[in-house]
Amino acid sequence: MTTTTKVEHLRNHIHLTNCIHLKNHMHNNNNNSKQSPVLTDRSLLMRDLVLLQRSRSLRDPSASPRMKEDNKEGKRRSTYKNVVSKPGLRLCSSSPIVSFGGGGTSKVTPSVEKLDGLSRKKSYRVQKYEEEGGHGEQNMATAVPRHGCGLPFNWSRIHHRGKTILDIAGRSLSCGMSDSKGRKGLNDTPISSLPLLVDSEGWQHDYSGELGIFADDLLNNGKDSDFSENSSRRNARLHQSFTQKYGPRTFSDLVGQSLVVQALSNAVAKRRVGLLYVFHGPNGTGKTSCARVFARALNCHSMEQSKPCGVCSSCVSYDNGKNRNIREMGPVKSFDFESLFIKKRQKHHLVLIFDDCDTMSTDCWNALSKVVDRAPRRVVFLLVCSSLDVLPHVVVSRCQKFFFPKLKDADIVGSLQGVALKEEIEIEEDALKLVALRSDGSLRDAEMTLEQLSLLGTRISLPLVQEMVGLISDEKLVDLLDLALSADTVNTVKNLRTIMETGVEPLALMSQLATVITDVLAGSYDFTKEECKRKFFRRQPLSKEDMEKLRRALKTLSELEKQLRVSNDKVTWLTAALLQLAPDQRYLVPPSPCNNAAPRPSVEDIWLAVIEDVRVNGLREFLYREGKIFSISIGSAPTVELMFNSPVTKLTAENFRDHILRAFEAVLGSPVTLAIRIESKKDLKNVGSSSLRSEIVELEDETESDRRKDLEASQKQSIVRGKASLGQVIKQAEGNSWSKRKAMLIADKLEHENLRLESSSRSLICWKSSRSVRRKVSRLKKVRRRRVRLHSLLKIVMCGKSLSTASPSRF
Ligand SMILES: Nc1ncnc2c1ncn2[C@@H]1O[C@H](COP(=O)(O)OP(=O)(O)OP(=O)(O)O)[C@@H](O)[C@H]1O
Ligand SMILES: [Zn+2]
Known part of the structure; x- marks a missing residue:
């Protein structure tokens, strides 16, 4: 338009x-x-x-x-x-x-x-x-x-x-x-100025x-x-709106309020009419309509038919707006209740409907509370409001209270179907269900939506309703999911952008996506109506793997929901989540150099590369002659220990710390923590030969290591001091296909030799420890010996395989 x-x-x-x-x-x-x-x-x-x-x-x-x-x-x-x-x-x-x-x-x-x-x-x-x-x-x-x-x-x-x-x-x-x-x-x-019982011609028109x-x-x-x-x-x-046309005229027209209807129609039939009634509950549930029906019923002259009959003089005069015994008021500021006593003898019920009574003024409530005990017999007050909480207790406690709950979706759908039939609107049942769902238990809302939809044509489909209520059609949702699940990053992002431009809420979209996935998983989504231009959903039924992917997608989306609720940048989060549903091969990052599969340079290689990288000539020579790497840990935050054999050489190295650090960082490609120390006699004693002095300890990534820090840090610090040729042992084990018994024996031997794979770590740590360390370790091992033995062996064999193929020269 x-x-x-x-x-x-x-x-x-x-x-x-x-x-x-x-x-x-x-x-x-x-x-x-x-x-x-x-x-x-x-x-x-x-x-x-x-x-x-x-x-x-x-x-x-x-x-x-x-x-x-x-x-x-x-x-x-x-x-x-x-x-x-x-x-x-x-x-x-x-x-x-x-x-x-x-x-x-x-x-x-x-x-x-x-x-x-x-x-x-x-x-x-x-x-x-x-x-x-x-x-x-x-x-x-x-x-x-x-x-x-x-x-x-x-x-x-x-x-x-x-x-x-x-x-x-x-x-x-x-x-x-x-x-x-x-x-x-x-x-x-x-209204005090309105003489209630005086014949005021136009007052109710x-x-x-x-x-x-x-x-x-x-x-x-x-x-x-x-x-x-x-x-x-x-x-x-x-022109009358649907709510006007199809508003309830009798008790039987009232939808979904059977208890109220039963009680009120019995009150009429048995002439057990109270003075004060309050109808409360959510909007659009029929409170005002019910008050009107009740008022008409109270004054209906019919003897045979159920009241209100709609044909007696009282009903007709009400329909024509001329019944002076039924008066409807909105929120009033003041009301001349005393005027009710002008005519004490009433043939009919004088019914006063106070709609939205929760907005009445205090004065009005005071006035009402004063008259309730002495009001004429045939006066009935019908108070209509959303909540009782705000009404004065003094009045509420004297009322018969009727609660109007939200209408059930099924009742709303049934009612809308009736209206659609009368209005010759062709509307899909799913569309009606959606209208009902969105009406949140209010039949008025539902009728208004239907009326709006009827302006768009006489055939109303689900996508039309979805669009109208700001939702995305299922077809579009499945298209988006299809792109995301088939790892088409570019089109996923484009498609999502287009959808977002229609003004849909990211949270609503996300929950719709989740609903569609649930439907697909439950087998209740009908793909037959849609075009087969899709990739992921092309094959029907979906394979087990595809269903698994969908399950994971649902999990990802449900995890996202929490983030979306608190985030200011919901669209970005939603995009990220969609792109996580299936990784796009084109954008996969190649494995990092620290990856186990990639060959890792030896400590000597690293040291030589660092020396090469040092920009100061004299320093280069100095480092080559005097320094050595005592240990390197390679992980997300590499640490290097450089060792010098005298305080003087250590001091010289300290003076060039920046140069050395920069060289290490250039070689290792990340920020490095550098420690410079003097080689102690103890170090010399612990290290068997100069060629076996240094080692690389590959640390876990930070989050894992954080978790286990307390447990393992001390072990690592104290244990990793030398290296043994585990590779050789493994090779041997592989070469001679050992029996299980032999494997156990070797495992024992490995333990005895303090060759061990840290089972809880990705890294392979070999050591040859000092006697004191060995004692500590054996105490530790006592606790978990049996478990560790078998586990260690298996790990060693597994790891040995990868070592022997990937980097046999590492140790
Ligand atoms: N229970 C119901 N049965 C039949 N029609 C209903 C019902 N509830 C709502 N409607 C439809 O909604 C219209 C408005 O209902 P009504 O004014 O009685 O609701 P209400 O509960 O008084 O709402 P509010 O508190 O907003 O005034 C009615 O004219 C009718 O078309
Ligand atoms: Zn009647």
């Missing part, structure tokens, strides 16, 4: 909702007189102004007021600042309300403001739900609704706290008159409500307005 068409669409929509309101307004305002042309012009002008504002907000959603973070139902408070110039006039009731989010942010309601003199000025106000005590009224210049109709221009891309617009839209996507909350935004009017009844009634009159001139407008006004 282009911006222009969107605006056009919007124009029509706003127009019709405003018409309803204006119509109501005029009706109310017009008990005695016809609408003045001035007012009409003004209203048209105002409508255009609103249109302008809204179209601006369409172009720039950021122009909208910030959405309120706290969406908790129980905390919802509102301040309604509609000014009504005349008692009995509640013009805002059928307002074209546009709110965003369940917590409500802004509402646009036309109101009538009292101006100096006789003239009235119609203005549109944005009412903002705010925390208690706050006055959320803004004018249009600062607060613009996000969308004036069911379809925001970028509806598939708007997200709020991880939810798509549809998650939070629900009733807010209603087109003004369909929104039950609309009528709730107007009752700031001090002022809202359309979810059922749209009063609006319709007014439209049917069609006498009083220049709006009726335009037939297309009138038709548009006659």
Whole structure:
């Protein structure tokens, strides 16, 4: 949809909702007189102004007021600042309300403001739900609704706290008159000025409500307005949203609230009617609808049919908006409860429905609590709210409390199927399930989504719904997975980027990917419908290895989830995780020189290379003559011990430490820790011959070594002092294919000779220890002798093999 068409669409929509309101307004305002042309012009002008504002907000959603973070139902408070110039006039009731989010942010309601003199000025106000005590009224210049109709221009891309617009839209996507909350935004009017039991003609005709009844009634009159001139407008006004059309009219229409229905219909049938009822629970679960049905049932005259019958004079008058015994109020600031006592003898029940009663003022609650004990017999208060927590205990404790739980998905799907059938919408069951799932137990939300979808055509598929609610279609998900699992790095990244550009949340995408993998693993994913352009998923059924890969992919994604939740750079994490699902051979790093498979230079080679690398001529010679490597550990942080035979030579070496260090680092290719020491007599004694003096100890990488540091460090330090030709022993073992017994004997011998493979290490450490060290070792070994023996042998043989082939000259 282009911006222009969107605006056009919007124009029509706003127009019709405003018409309803204006119509109501005029009706109310017009008990005695016809609408003045001035007012009409003004209203048209105002409508255009609103249109302008809204179209601006369409172009720039950021122009909208910030959405309120706290969406908790129980905390919802509102301040309604509609000014009504005349008692009995509640013009805002059928307002074209546009709110965003369940917590409500802004509402646009036309109101009538009292101006100096006789003239009235119609203005549109944005009412903002705010925390208690706050006055959320803004004018249009600062607060613009996000969308004036069911379809925001970028509806598939708007997200709020991880939810798509549809998650939070629900009733807010209603087109003004369909929104039950609309009528709730107007009752700031001090109702005390409204004589309740006095015959006030227009008082109850002022809202359309979810059922749209009063609006319709007014439209049917069609006498009083220049709006009726335009037939297309009138038709548009006659439009009813799904929630209006299919809102429950009888108890049996109420979905998924069987306990409540049973209790209330029994109360009616047995005439055991209480004074105070409170209906509480999440939004869109039928509380207000149920209150209306109950109210109608209480006054229904039918003797044969179940109540409410819908045909008796009371039911009909209610449907026409003329039943004065049922009154519905939004959040009121004050209420003249005393007026209830004017007429003490009532033939019928006077039912007062206080919708959103959790937003009623303290004064109002005080007044109510004063009258509850002495209210006339046939007065019934129906309080409707989301949460009981915020209601005064003194009142709540006197109420019959009915909880309306979230509706089950199956109930929602069933209900939507009925609506789709009546509306001749062809919609896939999976699509309905998704709508239900996304509605979070609110049938209103679900109906609104369905209505929105119906605007896109009469055939609705799952991908369409997925796109609309800001999810990625399964096909696209499988394509992405296919690329990732077939190690196509470039296309995985490209594809992911394209998906992210549609505004999808990385977390949502990740959980969708996980769901698809689970479906595939469970065999419930249907590949038959899709094209066979894939690599990984081409072969069906998948092989065991492929299933294993998928299992690993699921694990990787589930591990990623924690990271995604806390990270600011979610897209990068998601990309990284996808690329981990299968390594791309093109980007695999060749094995490092420290790898066991690669031949390792001897200590002498390293020392010669270092000397070669030294840039100072004299130093080169000095090192060659005086110095030697005592030990080198090669790992992620190599350490070199250089040994000199006198304090003077040691001091000279110290003076050139930087040069030597740089040479080592150049040769070993990493930062080196260099120790320079003097050769002690002990060293000379421990070392058998000068050619066997030095050795290389290959250390584990840092993380492993950290873990075992405490256990092994002391051993390594004390044990590694010389070297023995393990390679030779191994070679021999390999050459003569020993029996198991012989192998055991040799293992024993190896141990005896202190030739040993450290089983817990990747490295091969050979040593010839001093007597004291040997004693320490044998004490250690006592503990684990039997285990070590066999293990050592096997390791030695294994390692010996690799040694003998890879680098026989290493030791
Ligand atoms: N249990 C239900 N059975 C049938 N329709 C329902 C039910 N719940 C919601 N709906 C649909 O949603 C519309 C709005 O429901 P209603 O206003 O009664 O909900 P609510 O619980 O009062 O919500 P809120 O607390 O937001 O006012 C109804 O007109 C109807 O179309
Ligand atoms: Zn009836």
